Amino acid sequence: SKTRSLEIDGKSHAIDEWTNVPPSILSFLPRNLHLRPSHPVSITRQVIERSFPSPTYTHYNDIHPIVTVAQNFDSLGFPQDHPGRSRTDTYYINKDTVLRTHTSAHEAEIFRDNKSEGYTISADVYRRDAIDRSHYPVFHQMEGSRMWDRRKVPGGDIVKAVWADLERLPKHDLEVEDPNPTIHPERNPLQGEHHSSEEVEAIAAHLKRSLEGMVVELFSRAKKAAVAAGNTNADVMEPLKVRWVEAYFPFTSPSYELEVFWQGDWLEILGCGVTKQELLINAGVPDQLGWAFGVGLERVAMLLFSIPDIRLFWSKDPRFLSQFSTMENINTFVPFSRHPSCYKDVSFWLRSSSSSAGGGLKANAQDFHENDVMEVVRDIGGDLVEDVKLTDEFTHPVSGRRSLCYRINYRSLERTLTNEEANELHNSVRERLVKKLGVELR
């Protein structure tokens, strides 16, 4: 019997029953938007890196996206049954290998490397997800971390050293809501066997102040750009507001999210927390302790440049790319003409569970996952699909079979689609849904 394999960047990977990464996704690996000069994702990276200057922080921007399941999940303490591990959410190369779902996949190896007190990693990350104007299966994150070494700080006094470092951070007059205590005994506990509460108060304060500084740096530029573009709406002119909310990550405790009040809504822009000491112990640096964060670069870039659709970042159209220059020159994106939407519905019955023999990838009613529909649409329609929405769902009262209807919005960012073109795409989607998911069209 022949072993099948996938050749990626000169490396051969065995294929097995876990493999679910389509060629269309692998084609994103060489794009490296975060490194392209003048690309908004790259400009956003550079602005954020300014808040985490070298030599305190080493900037890693070139780490390959194929990682082991151990790196992406195990090393970070993800439980075996964590939904993030499922094939509906994550692209598997094979059962031991994935496209990283977050930059945290590299925490352990960088802790082990122990080059500097801090670092940032910027990189492409991959997740199976919905299709709409703010979700794309490939996006970019920046991870950052800062550590203090018990053996190296004066007198071994972490508390004093961290507060002293905080005093040296730039001051700001950002309006900050931080209503919750730093430590919550159940939801946001102290790692009591490793840290004192005074240490965690100091580290959390340093973390929050560092990230608030980053937000000020970013949004003062966004505001300047908006004003330069003649946008003086009340929501632009209002003073910037952020708030800290409790969060949970398997690899930090306590954990927080930072939300920014922008154009009338609270937007979550990053997750962070005090690094779990097990990670540092396992990485051979047990005397270090500190914080980590992860921020989505597209999410921030969309605010910074007023970019309305996440697909635009992947556009090779000079009408998009030529609008951006440098981090000193942030400007509001001027949309080129908006082309008409073309809505097409597809309705189907899921296979009843009794007919699931030889299932494989095929979706019977229990193991059906919407992300499988999204991927079929994405694979065929690519960037010609703006969003996909579930518009109807019911269960037949007699047969018990489930029926779903999705509405696909075909719309190019660059040109007007003809109805024939949309029909052709839609017919391929219908056929592929039958072939891949075993649904019955209605």
Ligand code: PHE
């Ligand atoms: N990796 C997390 C995510 O993708 C973000 C995070 C990074 C949280 C580092 C805490 C510390 O959601």
